[in-house]
Amino acid sequence: xxxxxxxxxxxxxxxxxxxxxxxxxxxxxxxxxxxxxxxxxxxxxxxxxxxxxxxxxxxxxxxxxxxxxxxxxxxxxxxxxxxxxxxxxxxxxxxxxxxxxxxxxxxxxxxxxxxxxxxxxxxxxxxxxxxxxxxxxxxxxxxxxxxxxxxxxxxxxxxxxxxxxxxxxxxxxxxxxxxxxxxxxxxxxxxxxxxxxxxxxxxxxxxxxxxxxxxxxxxxxxxxxxxxxxxxxxxxxxxxxxxxxxxxxxxxxxxxxxxxxxxxxxxxxxxxxxxxxxxxxxxxxxxxxxxxxxxxxxxxxxxxxxxxxxxxxxxxxxxxxxxxxxxxxxxxxxxxxxxxxxxxxxxxxxxxxxxxxxxxxxxxxxxxxxxxxxxxxxxxxxxxxxxxxxxxxxxxxxxxxxxxxxxxxxxxxxxxxxxxxxxxxxxxxxxxxxxxxxxxxxxxxxxxxxxxxxxxxxxxxxxxxxxxxxxxxxxxxxxxxxxxxxxxxxxxxxxxxxxxxxxxxxxxxxxxxxxxxxxxxxxxxxxxxxxxxxxxxxxxxxxxxxxxxxxxxxxxxxxxxxxxxxxxxxxxxxxxxxxxxxxxxxxxxxxxxxxxxxxxxxxxxxxxxxxxxxxxxxxxxxxxxxxxxxxxxxxxxxxxxxxxxxxxxxxxxxxxxxxxxxxxxxxxxxxxxxxxxxxxxxxxxxxxxxxxxxxxxxxxx
Numbered sequence: 001x002x003x004x005x006x007x008x009x010x011x012x013x014x015x016x017x018x019x020x021x022x023x024x025x026x027x028x029x030x031x032x033x034x035x036x037x038x039x040x041x042x043x044x045x046x047x048x049x050x051x052x053x054x055x056x057x058x059x060x061x062x063x064x065x066x067x068x069x070x071x072x073x074x075x076x077x078x079x080x081x082x083x084x085x086x087x088x089x090x091x092x093x094x095x096x097x098x099x100x101x102x103x104x105x106x107x108x109x110x111x112x113x114x115x116x117x118x119x120x121x122x123x124x125x126x127x128x129x130x131x132x133x134x135x136x137x138x139x140x141x142x143x144x145x146x147x148x149x150x151x152x153x154x155x156x157x158x159x160x161x162x163x164x165x166x167x168x169x170x171x172x173x174x175x176x177x178x179x180x181x182x183x184x185x186x187x188x189x190x191x192x193x194x195x196x197x198x199x200x201x202x203x204x205x206x207x208x209x210x211x212x213x214x215x216x217x218x219x220x221x222x223x224x225x226x227x228x229x230x231x232x233x234x235x236x237x238x239x240x241x242x243x244x245x246x247x248x249x250x251x252x253x254x255x256x257x258x259x260x261x262x263x264x265x266x267x268x269x270x271x272x273x274x275x276x277x278x279x280x281x282x283x284x285x286x287x288x289x290x291x292x293x294x295x296x297x298x299x300x301x302x303x304x305x306x307x308x309x310x311x312x313x314x315x316x317x318x319x320x321x322x323x324x325x326x327x328x329x330x331x332x333x334x335x336x337x338x339x340x341x342x343x344x345x346x347x348x349x350x351x352x353x354x355x356x357x358x359x360x361x362x363x364x365x366x367x368x369x370x371x372x373x374x375x376x377x378x379x380x381x382x383x384x385x386x387x388x389x390x391x392x393x394x395x396x397x398x399x400x401x402x403x404x405x406x407x408x409x410x411x412x413x414x415x416x417x418x419x420x421x422x423x424x425x426x427x428x429x430x431x432x433x434x435x436x437x438x439x440x441x442x443x444x445x446x447x448x449x450x451x452x453x454x455x456x457x458x459x460x461x462x463x464x465x466x467x468x469x470x471x472x473x474x475x476x477x478x479x480x481x482x483x484x485x486x487x488x489x490x491x492x493x494x495x496x497x498x499x500x501x502x503x504x505x506x507x508x509x510x511x512x513x514x515x516x517x518x519x520x521x522x523x524x525x526x527x528x529x530x531x532x533x534x535x536x537x538x539x540x541x542x543x544x545x546x547x548x549x550x551x552x553x554x555x556x557x558x559x560x561x562x563x564x565x566x567x568x569x570x571x572x573x574x575x576x577x578x579x580x581x582x583x584x585x586x587x588x589x590x591x592x593x594x595x596x597x598x599x600x601x602x603x604x605x606x607x608x609x610x611x612x613x614x615x616x617x618x619x620x621x622x623x624x625x626x627x628x629x630x631x632x633x634x635x636x637x638x639x640x641x642x643x644x645x646x647x648x649x650x651x652x653x654x655x656x657x658x659x660x661x662x663x664x665x666x667x668x669x670x671x672x673x674x675x676x677x678x679x680x681x682x683x684x685x686x687x688x689x690x691x692x693x694x695x696x697x698x699x700x701x
Contacts, residue, residue, distance in 0.1 A: 042142030042149070042220070044237050045101055049141070052104040055122030057179040084167050085111040089135035089185075091176060093127040094148045101141060101148070102127060104179065122179060130175040132223060133183055136168040140237045142220075150221040150229075151236065154189060154263050156243040160207075160250030162258065165191065169261040173221060173229045186228055188221060190292035192260045194300040196274070199307035201254040203276045208247040209260060210348050211267040212355040213477035213518070215292075216246035219263055231263055231294070234478025234680050242453075242476040244348060255302075264294040268355035268520075271347065272303070280309040283347055289358075318432060321354055322361070322375035329644030331374040333433040333444045334532070337426065339418065339470075340402045340451035343381040352449050352473060353377045359520040360528045363625045365632045365639075368655045372643050378430050387452040387472065390415055406450050406470060408458075414686045416458040416470055418448065423468050442466040442558075443642055445531045447523065449473065455480070457522040459530035459688035465558035467534075469527035474519040474682075481679035482515045482622040485542050489602040489609050491568075501608070512617045513624075513662040516679045521623040529620050529627070530688045533635045536561035538613040538620040539684050540603040551605065553690055560690060563620065563631050564604040565612045571600055573614045573630040576649075588629075594658040598629055606687060617663075626660040 091104045102124065106117035123131070132148065140151030152171045159166050172185040192209065209215060214233040218240035221229040233242050246262045268289050275281035282305050292298065324331030336357065338349040354377070361370045382402040389398040392409030394417075400406075404423055408416035424441045433439050446468035450456075455474040461467040474480060490500045515521065529535045536551070553560035565571035571578075577598050578585050588595035597615050604611040613620075614630035627635060633652060640647045 042144060042235065042237050044151075045141040045143065046139060048099060048101045050100055050102050052102050052121035052123050054120060055179075057104075057119050057122060082113050083108055083111040083115040085109060087111060087115070087135070087167065088137060089117070089133060089172075089183075090137045091123075091131045091133045091179070092138070092141075092148065092150070093123050093129075093131045094143070095124070095127055103137075104131075105137065117183075119179070129177050131177075133174040133176050133185070134221065135170070135172040135185060138221075142237065144222075144235075147223060149223070151218060151240070152188075152221045152231070153218050154216045154246065154261055156216045156241070156245065157247050157249050158261060160248045160252060160258055162253065162256045165259045165261055171221070171231075173223070173227075175223075175227055187295040188229055188231055188264070189261050190264045190294065191297045192262065192292075192300055193257060193297050194260075194272075195255055195257055195302040196252060196305055197254050197302055198305035200274075200282070200305045200309055201252055203280075203309075204252045204274050204305070205277045206247050206249050206273075206275045207252070207258070207260070208245050208273045208275070209262060209270060210245045210273060210351060211270040212244065212351050213265055213267055214242045214244055215262045215265075215267075215270075217242040217263075217476075228294070231265075232479075233263060234475050234480070242478065244476060259297070262292060264292050266291045268358055269351045271351060272300075273347065274303075274305055274309075276309065279344075280311050282306070282310045285351075316379055316430075318379070318430060319350065319377040320374065320432075321357060321377050322370065322373050324372055324374050324643075326369075326371045326643070328372060330438050330642075331433065332372045332639055332642040333374045333376065333431070333439050334447065335427045335431045335434075335444050336375065336377045336447045336449060337404070337423070338379060338382075338451070339404045339406045339448050340382050340384070340386045340400060342383070342385055345385065345451060346379055346381060349379070349449060349451065350377055353447075356447065356449060356471070356520050356523045356527075359625070360524050363524055363528065363619075364627065364657045364659065365636050365655070366528065368657070369636065369639050372639055374433055376431050376433065378427070380426065380430075382451075385451050387450050387454075404448065406448070406452075408454075408456050408470075410454070413456045413458060416456055416686075417460070417689075418468075418470060420460065420468075423448065424466065439642075445469070445527065447471065447527045447531070449523075455682050457519075457526045457685045459526050460691065461531065461534065461560060461688055462691050463553075463556040463558065463693060465534075467531040469523070469531040471519060471523045471526055474522065475680060477518055479516055479679040480518055480521065481681045482517075482521070482624075482684070483681065484509060484512055484514075484617060484622055485540065485603075487542050487608075488540075491599065491601045491612070511663065515622045515624040515662055517623060517625075521625070522685070524625060525619050525623040526685065526688075528635075529631075533627075533631065533638055534558065534560045535563045535620055535627075535631055535634065536605050537684075537687050538564065538604040538618060539606065539622070540608040540611070541606055542608065551611075553692075560688075561605070562634050563613065563628075565600075566610065568600055568602070568612055571612055571614065573598070573633075576633065577614065577630060591653075592658055594660075594664070595629060597658075617660075624660065624662050626662065629656070629658060632656060 088105055088107045093102050104119050104121040106119045108115040108117045138150045142149050171188045173188050174183045174185045176183050218236055220232045223229050248260050271283050271285040273281050273283045336353040341349040357375050360366055380403050384401040386400045388396045388400045388407035390407050390409050391397050392412035394415045404418040406418045428434050428441050442465040448470045450472040452472040456472050459469045486504055487501050551561045601613050601616050604613040615628035618628040619626055636652050637647045
């Protein structure tokens with residue numbers, strides 16, 4: 001295929017920036033995840049492995065896809081796939097009753113497209129079939145939901161093999177009913193084929209693909225019962241490595257075919273980086289969502305690198321990712337800043353920033369108002385990757401030398417904070433819309449993307465509208481799951497509390513759906529909900545003794561918590577959505593029956609009682625990409641305030657879309673889709689930290 005027909009590549013620079021000068025104790029890495037400290041880590045059953053009893057068998061094996069290595073035909077027009085001489089694959093069977101796991105290795109002497117394999121082992125007759133067959137051999141095993149799953153690896157660094165790939169990289173799967181019939185493998189990875197041209201090619205020593213989600217490292221192969229496996233990176237074994245970067249390393253020749261093996265999946269954005277051994281590079285960026293499918297070879301064609309590397313060392317130029325086009329007095333400005341990204345990681349940060357903003361702007365009502373926004377991606381390097389680890393009470397146990405000093409507990413998020421003054425000073429000095437006097441920092445909400453694998457997220461807000469949100473790239477972009485509480489209060493006024501707690505039924509939970517997403521859902525909740533829109537949380541703790549907070553913030557100069565009510569009979573949305581001159585709710589449901597989800601529901605602002613919300617489920621409960629109708633109206637009013645416009649109810653209703661991607665089953669492969677494979681369940685994050693005074697009072701200039 002021609003490159004310019006499927007991809008839009010843009011040259012970019014590898015930034016080398018100076019971080020803050022600070023003194024820190026030596027870095028002490030946290031203990032790796034184990035079954036004891038992370039319930040989502042699988043127990044490795046490798047010690048139970050047994051070689052099957054001595055017994056000679058032979059079979060033939062072929063592929064419906066990629067084999068162990070890749071070779072080009074003589075004309076150089078297509079890639080053929082073959083077994084290598086000496087290749088080995090293994091069959092596996094679990095004796096659940098005896099708690100024993102057997103394996104049988106097969107080896108080919110000659111290789112070829114349809115190779116002859118032999119073994120000197122067999123399975124006890126009592127073992128159930130079909131057997132699982134994997135190439136290459138597997139070192140880690142686990143059982144979850146009664147299914148035997150396998151730890152597989154796509155190396156983060158791979159040797160550059162002209163016209164092919166190294167043996168053992170093409171993870172493949174098959175099933176077999178016996179040890180003698182032919183086995184038909186299916187590739188479980190993606191392979192990218194590319195060529196390079198230009199005078200600089202001879203200097204290239206590493207070619208990397210960088211994405212917003214894991215592309216390489218350890219993963220779990222979960223049999224789907226249909227001859228393939230689901231490849232998952234967000235659950236695994238102790239010591240697993242996940243990487244958003246996969247690299248081909250070696251010497252390269254112009255015009256030669258090269259191949260990179262990576263884990264399948266959808267990337268919201270990605271880039272290829274071509275680098276020498278001295279820190280010079282050229283980047284090519286794909287600016288739209290792309291899926292690396294399971295099996296087969298993707299042809300990226302010939303990539304022109306030119307005669308010189310295009311990196312611009314020290315370039316700190318802000319990137320205007322989205323530009324306002326609406327006819328309003330001024331744009332609505334968002335600033336994104338990096339934390340814990342070293343100079344050579346800033347290109348990855350830019351990908352993540354774009355991915356996060358894409359998720360926000362795909363969510364209603366932002367998607368219908370994106371022409372109002374300037375989104376500035378600001379850049380600054382940290383001396384170390386990650387963020388500092390505290391004891392949960394603000395005391396640093398493990399320090400990271402990062403620009404804004406982000407820190408929080410290993411298993412606690414309430415003390416998640418950074419240097420407030422430095423955050424807003426940096427935005428003031430580097431965001432063009434602030435430097436030009438279009439906005440003050442109190443009108444520019446800040447998203448801080450943190451290069452840290454831990455789960456977390458929080459918003460800090462002030463009464464004058466200033467705020468910043470902290471969002472780490474949790475579990476390397478792996479899948480996360482948020483749930484609806486199992487119990488709730490009835491939605492009427494009542495004096496007897498305990499008697500008004502009800503169990504949420506399975507049917508109700510099914511109708512609402514279970515939100516499966518990733519760190520970008522945290523961004524939409526924490527930044528889109530709290531920091532930009534100044535919404536309160538609408539979840540609650542399931543103990544009715546939970547503290548009921550005051551909602552005085554509704555009277556702030558820039559109000560907070562307007563989405564919740566302290567009264568059942570007079571909620572803030574009563575006039576706009578429930579009553580009105582024409583009985584607003586009846587009129588809305590005639591327009592779209594989904595507006596019938598509007599009502600008065602008890603439970604919000606962490607309390608099960610004495611706080612009410614306008615719909616049963618929304619982003620402010622379980623981080624789904626759905627804001628309730630009342631929340632959407634508040635958001636649009638906020639947009640109009642920031643752009644200097646006027647809120648028009650008729651215009652709002654003309655644009656409004658009440659679709660919940662999860663409940664209304666419109667979710668795509670990236671956002672909110674249900675899955676039979678479990679995602680990592682995570683707790684709700686703490687309420688926003690509301691400082692209650694202006695930033696100037698707090699010392700920020």
